[in-house]
Amino acid sequence: MRFSQTLESAYASKADLVLAALLAVAGIALIWLNQADGSHFTGGLLIAFAVFVTAYRINRRLAVIAVPYLWLLVFFLVPFIIVVKISLSDPAIAIPPYTPTLELSEGWTGLKSFFGDLDFENFEFLASDPLYYTAYLSSAKIAIISTAITLLVAFPIAYGMAKASEEWRPTLMMLVILPFWTSFLIRVYAWMGILGREGFLNSFLLWLGIIDDPLTMLNTNFAVYVGIVYTYLPFMILPIYATLEKLDVSLLEAAEDLGCTRTQGFWLVTLPLSMPGIIAGCFLVFIPVLGEFVIPSLLGGSDTLMIGKILYEEFFSNRDWPVASAVAVILLLILVVPIVLFQRNQQKQAEADQ
Template sequence: MNLRRLLLISVPYLWLTALFLVPFLIVVKISLSTTAIAIPPYTPTLDLAQGWAGFKDFLSQLSFDNFTFLTQDDLYWKAYLSSLQIAALSTLFTLIVAYPIAYGMARAPDEWRPTLLMLIILPFWTSFLIRVYAWMGILSDEGLLNQFLLWLGVISSPLHIMNTSKAVYIGIVYTYLPFMILPIYAALDKMDDSLNEAAVDLGASRLSAFWLVTLPMSRPGVIAGCFLVFIPALGEYVIPQLLGGSKTLMIGKVLWDEFFSNRDWPVASAVAVVLLVILIVPIVLFQRNQQKQQEAES
């Protein structure tokens, strides 16, 4: 029994240690190394054969130079700031688009709901890459949106949306919409409508009943949805690469280029470490929010 228990725990434990924890420690280590023209392209390399002396020697060669470099070159902090801005604004836009949809779903007749839910989840199962790609043909200068607006006569010359940050906003709202709709819908679905009726009976207008009753009741869902969009949007690579063009700076793209184009592994690792430090704040807040929710329910 005890052997079986040990086996059950240790197999996934060792797997995650070897393929999640150790790789991450390697990133931290390389972020403290210096670039070298060698294979692998950084120094120092840890040589365990030299024993304790080798390890001390290794420690003395580590430096924070890459992190100071990140603060000196304004490319990096601009990329971090613009990632934060794009992630925050697109989370807000996603909320604005998602809320009325979730609200409509929660008010829909019971027999429609499974179908509506399935229609929200279905895009999640289809390829992310394809959903982003679908917008390339729509947003380009000679794309369908511009053709349509020109035909309507709303605009006289094509709008430049593709290869700007506007296209990135649209891409993020589109691909992350289900992550926002589902938690809001779940919160609204649990709500007892007699609360709303009570507010109306007591003389509130429908709008103020919504504002004073429904909206506060859906707050946990709104908060969860915002984190579920903000956290992955911050490190997004595919959307800015395909829709944002070369002028839209996002940190995921900078990391990718630093690694694949510049082959500067230590700087790429430092960029990754800083991104993770930034992400810890929303992740901890999200976990606290989820825990509070669970406690409130039980």
């Protein structure tokens, strides 16, 4: 391969180290001059690349591991530390709208006053205002109920797919995945046209003569449940289908030979064996729904309290960064348990597959 040969010869002639040195100098110059917006970032990127090239010479394996590792540290872990830090700060009319900010130029005293000024005031505020804990409780309620409904709707579909003939399965699978590729926002929006006061469903029911007056469905919790079940259905179907498809049919035959009825066979063999898929599906629905923002703001009403919506409004409408951060920290603490359980379930399944 010509490309890799070029790289090899560059490697042998140590041209890469020259390049790394040049990039590092350019990066430092960019940060030093700070002429345009984003020059810190570009400079940092150049230096990071120079470091990578040098590290690749010292230890190839570690250099490769470091690239995605550092990316996730900088863009995933560090942001959370910042959220925690701001949640302990006080709001202020300034840019950025919170205090204290860390002044490294003041040295040790700056650092000491920085930590001295942090407190749990925002969390005390969250605990004292019933709006917030009602919102957490109501999000949890909506998430639990909608996960249960999604499971009830998804299981028969997944079961039917697993029982379908071999040649049909890829098509059915594609039909489940297709909505997943279409925009989430559009799928939620579609229900606005159906559930509205003059929407499709009301017109249809009026035309059938089942109702005399249009029902109020949009901007209620009912609409929120419909929207959640609809948009998260593929997330529940796919893991359940994956376990049902792998299910060894001879186990069911054995159960029947031993005198099980088909119903008993379902409850005693099929259901327990599909448990890993059910658990995975429930987590995949429950966790994101708990922080859902789009569905309650488009389909929900003013009495639909969901914590994702509160967080968004606290940040953008009230511009209260510290309280918004505190809301996020609590949500994260609530989510840590299900996320860890989900990961363990996934790992157990992966080990079982190998």
